[in-house]
Amino acid sequence: MSSKTSPSAARKAGPEQVKQSLRVWLKMLKATKHVEAVVRENLRVEFDTTLPRFDVMAALYRFEEGLKMSELSSALRVSNGNVTGIIERLVSDGSVLRVPVAGDKRAMLVRLTQRGRDEFARMAAAHELWINEIFGSLPVDVTAGLLATLDTIEHAQGLYSEGEHDA
Amino acid sequence: MSSKTSPSAARKAGPEQVKQSLRVWLKMLKATKHVEAVVRENLRVEFDTTLPRFDVMAALYRFEEGLKMSELSSALRVSNGNVTGIIERLVSDGSVLRVPVAGDKRAMLVRLTQRGRDEFARMAAAHELWINEIFGSLPVDVTAGLLATLDTIEHAQGLYSEGEHDA
DNA sequence: GCATGAAATTTCAAGCTTGAATAATTTCCG
DNA sequence: CGGAAATTATTCAAGCTTGAAATTTCATGC
Numbered sequence: 001m002s003s004k005t006s007p008s009a010a011r012k013a014g015p016e017q018v019k020q021s022l023r024v025w026l027k028m029l030k031a032t033k034h035v036e037a038v039v040r041e042n043l044r045v046e047f048d049t050t051l052p053r054f055d056v057m058a059a060l061y062r063f064e065e066g067l068k069m070s071e072l073s074s075a076l077r078v079s080n081g082n083v084t085g086i087i088e089r090l091v092s093d094g095s096v097l098r099v100p101v102a103g104d105k106r107a108m109l110v111r112l113t114q115r116g117r118d119e120f121a122r123m124a125a126a127h128e129l130w131i132n133e134i135f136g137s138l139p140v141d142v143t144a145g146l147l148a149t150l151d152t153i154e155h156a157q158g159l160y161s162e163g164e165h166d167a
Numbered sequence: 168m169s170s171k172t173s174p175s176a177a178r179k180a181g182p183e184q185v186k187q188s189l190r191v192w193l194k195m196l197k198a199t200k201h202v203e204a205v206v207r208e209n210l211r212v213e214f215d216t217t218l219p220r221f222d223v224m225a226a227l228y229r230f231e232e233g234l235k236m237s238e239l240s241s242a243l244r245v246s247n248g249n250v251t252g253i254i255e256r257l258v259s260d261g262s263v264l265r266v267p268v269a270g271d272k273r274a275m276l277v278r279l280t281q282r283g284r285d286e287f288a289r290m291a292a293a294h295e296l297w298i299n300e301i302f303g304s305l306p307v308d309v310t311a312g313l314l315a316t317l318d319t320i321e322h323a324q325g326l327y328s329e330g331e332h333d334a
Numbered sequence: 335g336c337a338t339g340a341a342a343t344t345t346c347a348a349g350c351t352t353g354a355a356t357a358a359t360t361t362c363c364g
Numbered sequence: 365c366g367g368a369a370a371t372t373a374t375t376c377a378a379g380c381t382t383g384a385a386a387t388t389t390c391a392t393g394c
Contacts, residue, residue: 018295021302024310025202031317032199033244035192052350070372077200079352084374106359106372128185135188138319143191146316149309150198153301219380237342246382251344273342273389
């Protein structure tokens with residue numbers, strides 16, 4: 001009768017653990033969305049631009065020599081077609097330049113114009129302050145712990161072969 | 168000449184702190200996007216649905232009696248017009264029902280159909296497991312610390328009068 | 335009753351995002 | 365060389381998202 005051996009019981013997640021996981025995730029999501037909303041709003045009001053544009057410019061700022069479309073989309077981890085549209089608008093704004101790649105007629109190199117660089121430098125400076133207004137109040141040991149925990153999350157399940165991590 | 172008193176120096180954030188804030192934020196954003204991407208992909212592949220739809224259904228699941236469109240959009244913290252489109256699609260899927268509000272011809276109550284409830288229950292169960300796969304490996308004290316830290320972030324700057332917090 | 339403003343919702347234009355399909359080019363190999 | 369496969373980028377349809385404008389209805393005060 002009592003021969004119930006419950007084979008998978010050892011590795012089974014308790015309902016309490018599942019709930020806690022969910023709770024943490026929802027809070028993390030909420031906090032992230034909150035910060036993102038602040039950044040979006042500030043970008044819109046102070047610089048009349050958007051977060052995706054900002055992200056693209058940030059990537060191009062870092063690679064002065066320019067990036068191929070495919071490099072850009074994989075750096076930002078978004079789809080190819082996505083970047084096409086954003087770059088299009090940045091080009092017509094005069095912030096980004098397209099140059100053909102020597103020796104490969106398929107590829108295009110995109111890079112910031114000087115105007116784009118100046119623009120982004122101003123935005124990045126403001127952005128740093130916005131973020132620091134939110135995160136700057138955390139004690140150093142807390143942010144250190146947060147960094148460590150977030151690292152763990154990223155590597156929690158090696159199911160997805162993450163491409164190159166940017167430094 | 169040397170009468171520079173630098174009035175704001177006392178409260179000035181050190182460049183090291185700003186950098187650390189930025190580092191934490193970028194990592195938090197990255198981790199959140201990673202988890203979100205997993206959820207989106209799983210919802211798409213296993214249930215042929217989207218995260219926004221899931222979010223709407225989650226809210227409606229919690230309020231069995233239904234919600235007004237305005238209540239729904241403020242619960243999800245998205246724009247009014249946004250919800251309209253999502254509900255439209257959920258209605259034509261047969262997952263959501265619209266009922267007029269007695270005594271107010273402007274308002275509409277939206278609620279899950281039985282089919283919608285069953286659908287969501289299955290999705291929610293799977294969702295819990297996905298999340299637990301990622302967060303379940305964290306030690307209890309770490310998740311506790313994470314929860315506390317995230318709370319601090321939400322309330323770091325009381326610049327925005329947050330509406331009602333959902334429990 | 336009636337005007338005036340508030341509230342609830344939809345509509346709209348613009349932009350973001352994805353995954354799939356397409357097109358052009360390059361690379362690999364036989 | 366010449367064709368199959370891989371790479372690069374764009375196009376496309378569908379859906380999400382926003383803020384603003386428009387619409388309808390309600391509430392208030394006169």
